[in-house]
Amino acid sequence: MDVTQPQAVLGTMDFGTRVAPDRAFAILDAFVAGGGVWLDTANCYAFWTDPDGVGGASERVIGAWLRSRPGMRDAVRIATKVRHNPLVPHSPETAEGLSAHAVHAGAEGSLRRLGVDHVDLLWAHAEDRTVPLEETVDAFGALVAKGAVLRVGAANHAAWRVERARSLARERGVEPWTSLQLRHSLAQPRPLTPLAEGGHRMLTPDDLDLARSEGLAVWSYTSLLWGS
Numbered sequence: 001m002d003v004t005q006p007q008a009v010l011g012t013m014d015f016g017t018r019v020a021p022d023r024a025f026a027i028l029d030a031f032v033a034g035g036g037v038w039l040d041t042a043n044c045y046a047f048w049t050d051p052d053g054v055g056g057a058s059e060r061v062i063g064a065w066l067r068s069r070p071g072m073r074d075a076v077r078i079a080t081k082v083r084h085n086p087l088v089p090h091s092p093e094t095a096e097g098l099s100a101h102a103v104h105a106g107a108e109g110s111l112r113r114l115g116v117d118h119v120d121l122l123w124a125h126a127e128d129r130t131v132p133l134e135e136t137v138d139a140f141g142a143l144v145a146k147g148a149v150l151r152v153g154a155a156n157h158a159a160w161r162v163e164r165a166r167s168l169a170r171e172r173g174v175e176p177w178t179s180l181q182l183r184h185s186l187a188q189p190r191p192l193t194p195l196a197e198g199g200h201r202m203l204t205p206d207d208l209d210l211a212r213s214e215g216l217a218v219w220s221y222t223s224l225l226w227g228s
Contacts, residue, residue: 141174
């Protein structure tokens with residue numbers, strides 16, 4: 001969602017794994033028919049449920065759907081992510097990370113699976129503090145410069161890291177992150193309650209302050225914390 005203009009975004013994490021392709025096609029058709037525009041995926045979706053133990057299934061399904069629906073690429077915007085796809089099947093500890101090589105290789109793989117020449121938004125799926133932030137910022141900026149990506153954003157990042165990355169981008173003359181994606185729940189957990197999957201960062205007042213002061217778009221996910 002945008003902090004000023006809320007929009008519906010279709011999460012496609014389970015497409016091609018828990019959600020069969022024909023069912024995914026029906027969901028995509030209904031989403032677009034209802035006025036939806038943004039599709040959100042990731043290059044790692046969903047390696048933890050894929051028999052091969054690697055990501056890419058969701059992007060392949062979206063790519064197949066686009067090929068079967070002439071003209072639909074102009075009707076939707078696609079956001080995908082790099083960072084978490086394992087280099088060794090079934091081994092999340094071997095995640096690709098956010099080095100320049102990983103970012104470029106991840107984006108190229110996503111474009112190939114989606115069957116498109118660009119994505120509308122590329123996310124850094126989570127922090128990678130083993131890599132200098134300058135290297136990651138430059139890699140994302142280079143993808144925008146060559147037209148493979150139109151916008152870039154940061155998911156599950158601390159507000160201060162996003163602010164630092166944006167400052168570096170300005171100094172280096174490259175495209176800065178302009179969107180944030182964080183977990184936000186309509187039913188807020190009790191204070192100090194441990195949450196499952198701790199790598200997912202909750203939206204905080206600092207994030208909203210940054211978004212408002214810098215004019216960043218804010219996307220939320222798991223709005224019921226996997227509840228129903």
